[in-house]
């Protein structure tokens with residue numbers, strides 16, 4: 001099976017952020033693989049363990065630092081990595097990112113495409129479904145279980161919905177899924193994996209390698225334009241309730257009903 | 264076309280029970296649109312749509328086909344694409360539910376138009392659609408403008424746009440039409456759904472949430488009791504989920520669900536950045552923690568320094584008293 005995994009590098013989730021010159025910054029914080037993309041890489045590696053003739057290619061777009069994240073995916077067990085890198089790719093919105101990814105993925109054959117459910121920086125949840133539409137393959141989002149048949153031709157796919165789940169039975173390849181927590185437990189790269197990754201090559205692809213017109217790759221073609229970034233409004237300073245446990249419970253119940261009028 | 268601003272709302276329902284989030288979307292639509300058209304994709308032509316009109320729809324279009332027995336993005340996207348060719352809306356508005364976000368992303372790509380997901384504010388300013396959306400799981404907010412071909416697609420975060428709700432005096436048209444759908448049976452195959460009676464954390468108005476400070480899985484019974492009295496949903500921090508004490512769908516935080524209830528009661532939760540990211544936009548936050556320096560107190564409106572295992576049962580009793588007394 002030929003498996004494509006799309007990953008994004010994001011700011012560490014523990015980072016405290018500031019806004020400087022219309023950009024989110026977090027001095028000193030590391031960049032990590034988007035947590036949901038780890039589920040995607042892990043799932044690919046598990047499929048390959050069950051079906052050794054599989055091949056895993058990871059794709060990521062972004063600045064040079066993205067190579068670190070691609071290396072991590074290689075160390076987890078991916079076979080090849082492709083870095084979509086070009087100054088022209090900067091500042092593009094997700095609809096354009098999906099178009100570039102689609103163009104790069106279409107350069108080879110594939111059976112399965114795995115993405116994360118959303119990136120924890122822009123939280124758009126757009127690229128996965130958009131990519132599937134552009135690749136003209138079926139897709140299922142927010143997947144918590146991917147159960148292949150014995151011959152790996154079809155799969156039963158469980159998706160999270162509000163208050164429960166739904167299962168699509170016997171989906172035939174090719175398809176794209178966006179991965180959600182619950183799908184698996186992503187491994188930490190082993191020392192052996194890290195060593196092996198050093199020997200694997202990261203291929204660079206630029207806009208011209210992909211035959212993309214420069215005219216398309218212009219932030220002016222974005223459909224979503226940021227006007228302003230702001231920090232969330234400060235919450236008003238809270239009150240610590242004092243007294244015996246019984247007193248406190250009474251006070252809180254009264255406040256919630258009479259002052260906050262929530263119940 | 265005239266310059267009336269038309270919004271299409273896609274009704275989200277579960278076996279023809281309309282989801283409360285749909286009324287929030289209608290409410291948001293009504294406040295900025297000249298005309299609101301609600302599309303109801305159903306397997307049943309006889310569904311009751313009066314609440315949608317009371318909620319703000321000027322027209323409800325019931326598009327029926329037996330393939331609408333359950334939502335699938337394939338059927339919804341195909342129907343919506345065909346329908347909006349007739350109605351030519353400026354904006355398609357959905358809830359930022361799992362289905363809503365999926366459908367919006369698909370539609371935006373098929374139509375090659377702009378998309379903004381999970382918005383907490385929606386304005387129409389001199390003909391431009393301006394939205395505000397949390398990024399970095401709510402650690403920052405991005406004010407954005409949509410541009411390019413229409414209709415734009417916008418999904419709205421649940422619990423933010425409740426407004427004043429429905430009005431019985433509103434009137435509107437109801438149109439019913441049986442519509443054709445492409446055959447998706449090869450792709451969709453057999454679909455089974457398992458949805459419990461339990462309130463989803465993203466849809467709950469009150470959330471009682473537990474962290475590792477609850478000490479043991481059996482102590483979540485205290486939270487369930489309190490939740491039952493308040494009509495609340497139970498949520499949890501990540502390690503609670505990782506320990507298997509609660510299901511993942513209950514995890515609140517940057518890698519869990521993002522919630523904005525009226526009341527969030529955090530019990531034995533330290534308040535790590537990743538947790539705060541998922542709940543700090545709640546209207547009122549109560550924190551119960553034995554450590555007076557726990558970071559959760561920095562976002563709490565009301566803090567209780569103490570043992571959650573003792574305080575939660577007392578709260579259950581007090582709320583029961585109050586609610587019992589005054590109905």
Ligand SMILES: Cc1cc2nc3c(=O)[nH]c(=O)nc-3n(C[C@H](O)[C@H](O)[C@H](O)COP(=O)(O)OP(=O)(O)OC[C@H]3O[C@@H](n4cnc5c(N)ncnc54)[C@H](O)[C@@H]3O)c2cc1C
Pocket residue numbers: 013035473474475476477499500501502503514515516517518519520530531532533534535536537538541551552553554557569570571572
């Ligand atoms: C990539 C990544 C993503 C993450 N995503 C999430 C996420 O989505 N959601 C999330 O929640 N976390 C997430 N985390 C984990 C997060 O960093 C914290 O580890 C986690 O939120 C801590 O959970 P907790 O508050 O339950 O436990 P702890 O931090 O252990 O806190 C327990 C608290 O309980 C208090 N306590 C102890 N006993 C009592 C008692 N009897 N009564 C009252 N209080 C008591 C203690 O004082 C302490 O403050 C993520 C971490 C990473 C690295």
